[in-house]
Amino acid sequence: MSKLLLQLKNKLKKKMNKLNSMYAVVLMASVFAACSKDEADPIIVVPPSDGSTMTLNGIAGTEDGTSAANSVYVDFSADKQTPVLRSSWDLGFYSGAEFKVILNATNGASVAKLSKTDLNAVTETDLTQANLVITLGGTAEYGKLDDPRETNILNKTAIAAISATDGENAVYLFNPAGGSHSSPFNVDNVYKIKILRKGAGYTLQYAKLKETTFKTLDVAKDTKLNFSFVSLSGGKTVNVEPAKAEWDMVWTWSLYYSGAPGSEFVYSFSDLVFTNNIGGVTAAQISTSTKSYVAYAEADVASTNFLSNRDVIGSKWRITSPATSAGVNSEVFYVIKDGAGNVYKLKFNSFHANDAGTRGKPVLEYKLVKKG
Template identity: 50%
Template sequence: MKRIIAFMLALAVSTLNACKESDPPLPDNVVQFESAEQGMDAATKEATIKLKLSRAVEAATPVTVQVTPTGITYGTQFTTTPATNGTTLTLTVPAGSSETSFKLTKADNIILSGSETVDFAITSANSPVLVGTTKALKVKFASIVSSGTTLTLDGGTGGSSAINAVYADLSNNTATPVRRAAWDLGFYSGSDFRVIVNNMTGAAATVLNKTDLTQVTAADTVGLNLAFSGTNPDPATTVLLDDVSGDLTKTAIAPVSATDAENKVYVINRGTSGGVTAKGWMKVRILRNGTTGYTLQYAGIKETTFKTVSITKDAAYNFQFVSFDTGAAVNVEPAKARWDFVWTGAMYKTTFGNADVPYYFADQVFINHLGGVTAAEVMTSTVTYDAYGESNIATTTFKNDKVVIGSNWRVASPTSTGVRTDRFYVIKDPSGNVYKLKFLSFATQDGGERGKPKFEYKLVKQGS
């Protein structure tokens, strides 16, 4: 009996070893830049430049980058963070991470011709990481028109509840991540006086019949329902939410009147959708500050005094944003000419019973419709992605619709999750540059990672 047991154990060990030996080796882990070229126009002071790896490293891994400026001087007209040692930049990929980055910053009050460049080249990476094919990046101190590349958006932690929204600028080969919960209110920079709440967190707002913040107490919130249910959604809560299609005439907060007495107090639930941590409700009142801005008064529901923030419109941006956490303006959207779409989780709508109801969806793509971006969805049954060329533009119907891409590009269900391969998108930016774009992955089921969607795009026609 003992011999039989020993034989079976030996067989099991032998079988296990055979399985281990037959497991295919992992592919090389390579480090490279996100793109080969990037631009910094006159309005851009700082850029974050990322180096991506194929997968996370087990131990902290040094990477060395050579820095070669042309027509511009390091330390006088630009710097990096971390700083260089001579002409070498030493970076470290933290253990458990699949990327590292550095910042490139222009000095204040410098005059550039636009011909200046800085070349970055990955010269080495500690074993077992290898240097990939996109090992060189040229940063031009001017606007560029990219011929296309492949980008992976960094949603940060959270997977389907990724903490970041990511703003993509195709012509500039850039993707800017911003925490979804980094802001509470957005103040429109256009001719109208409109204020939006944060749809990315499921924030809600309701008006009270009062104009004095100090007279609003917790008693004014008794019976208020400012939350959106994922299991039993209520069509009546739609009025608490900004229009999900981006129509600024249908915001939860009424247009700010030039007559102060007409501007009432609102109660704001800062939202918990998509894994956002719950925060206390706020009471706010918004006034016009002349013709160029706003005055925000805000406080916690139980507070007897309030704080004030002044917000100035800036025509280069769609909105100016404020966070109740900091009590100040915060950077969220890039300048309106510097992004084409944002990937994020946010409130949209779904059908429940016989009515449309507010519902939080992950992995949505919203074009910059207020900044003049238009887009079209093209089915591959009409023309394939590879075949789509400049001659197809004339028969493409571009829409100035925030949700023309929306969630149509992917499927996420218990039985089927992955990128839809039967369609792609064509995007026209305000400069007239036309790009075709297809999503490659966004979940483990299609070879990607949830919270880090990957897409490819190519220039079809350069704007005039």
């Protein structure tokens, strides 16, 4: 009898040990689960770059540096550049509250507004080349492109703001490339387009001018981006600008303007620099006669006049005429405040053979002055 009791006691002990082990596992799992709920995964914050030197990659192939095929987006805090083919997109659909569409000035695009609102009713007979031609040096060309004289490219777009009433949205003829169309251009390259609202986004209707049916493409607003970009030849949205919080300036060729205030004329430039003002970037030009690049420090930030104009830098950072003097403008440098409040000072070191540089591959230097 005592032997039987001993066997039963041992079996009971083993069962209790097993139950205790299972309970321990359940208890530990509960603890870990509670910890995972109470303690969120740590957010890793990458500090902004302290500064660097960067050679922009504007050359995509064998093209001349004065017509570099890439636009190059720069993010100072990440020490990152993003080269994008200028010809990779046609239209940019604004992601903000307004319903506006921009043209690809970096590829020389132009539009002509028609009186018609039915895309199928538009034929080759609706094309008057003079209405779509951009004459470089002309002072009456601004309605054919987004007015580059504006501080914000959305202020005067060539395509009117998209109405919620479909019948109020006109058809436009669109020439995707060229810049200067002073001589007759190939009608086969011309598109007819109409843009409508669709909920919180857009619907694009498009076809080649000679085509009798059109395609449609829905374009959603993406709040991470300034614009959603579309390629008509590809019939799809394409990646162009990085996320609006991930770039500060872009170096490019573009339709722009020249001339005295009040009599500006349309012209095309290479080596233009635009800031991401829609993404909250501001900038200031500093004369080296008042403060040197080396001497500019955090104490100077408070008295710096930051502007939201997209072309604070523009083409003023370099000299091209006379040819013997071409090179970086050593009399100025720039201060950039990004959307996160980080402040960088920026200077260009070279871009031309005269300053030991390479056209299409400018070298810039920047330094963190104040962390946001």
